[in-house]
Amino acid sequence: MKNFLFISDFDGTLTDEDFYYIIMKKFLGDKGREIYRDWTNGKMTVFEFLKTIFGSTNESEEEIIKAVMDIKFDTYAKDLIKSIEEANGEFMILSAGCSYYIHKLLEHLDIKNIKVITNNGVYEDGKINMTADKNSPFYSETYGVDKALVAEHYKSMYPKLYYAGDSEPDFRASRKADIVFARGHLQKMLRDSGDDFVAVENFNEVGLYLNQMGVIKYESRK
Template sequence: MEVRKKIAVFSDFDGTISEKDVCYLLLEKYADFNWQEIDKKWIDGELSTEEAYRTMLGKIDLKKSEFDRFIDNVKIDESFVIFYEFCRSNSIEIEIVSDGLDYYIKRILGKYGITDISIHTNHLEFDGETWVLQFNNTAAKLCPKKNNPCGFCKIEPVLKKKNDGFITVYIGDGASDRCPATVSDYLFAKGYLANYCRDNNIIHREFKSFEDIKNTLKEILYE
């Protein structure tokens, strides 16, 4: 059967592809301060992603080697691997959009043999043992949260594909997924994002695994 539509899939990483939010796991394990209060201010729009990250990660003393060991224990929803291959074999574009950090996303996905997927996110590198964070100011300018924007606002790549004539599919679970939720043609949500969509009358489909989404994508492809 011949594919007739241009489809672009965008997936959040933390808590969507990964079983749990990597930054939350990191803070739960290593933070000795009230990071939940800082996180709440970020969710409520009182802090930008950059401010929240620099405040919280700046208080954690963690060597790169220890961080790597921590990352290597993070698991993903393994149905994503099958979903990723399904997208590739059906000429569906798939990209990861995250307000997290590229360093751990690439390392975690690499364990599962996924090394060539497009990733839009914030940047982390190490200068010796010093954490060096970089944020995408261009994407942040498009963020609906003008005063305290996302570090990488996910609305940018979604709108770009829509303007290029793609049907856009968004998959997410968290607070940073609110921005693209209202501009995507199809929205799959769970957790915080699903609750937010219900509270704000945003049309969405709830999911438990990427297998659920794959079945719906088949319908979109050939309907």
């Protein structure tokens, strides 16, 4: 049995910014801003918004892959993942984005054997076609993947659960964890709800905290 499970969100947690924002900046212009306004005005769910953004490009796959390579992945994350594995822990990515860009980037970074739970995504006809698995026990109409259901399911399978996230889709899931590492808006949400969390800006800070707790062996990286 593994000693613990570390679940991390992808966009905005393992990365500096959400991939949808890169797509909007590079390819969509005013159209992207209009879609974004519709979402923030409550006219579509998170899943509908992302599906629409990813489905609004008209680019070659080469150009889409170049956009994926623009994703700034946390420079400390690979070392943390290695330390987690060496401590007989497991690292999982849990995302309301889609598999296409996550797997492309992980492959590029040579990060292997990581379990990823997310929505499906394939390149076709100039765009990323994002779909949800409605037969999944973790299906959510709002997000495609209900992160809280995933966290609840896996919590019963490991002695300890650690969670890292940055935004609203992570809120309910993070409350299932023994320790939450929060970035961005998730910090305010957990503070407002009275839940404990560890505020972090990168995975070096996560590694140092878990090292201090005796969970893993990790040294500060510059």
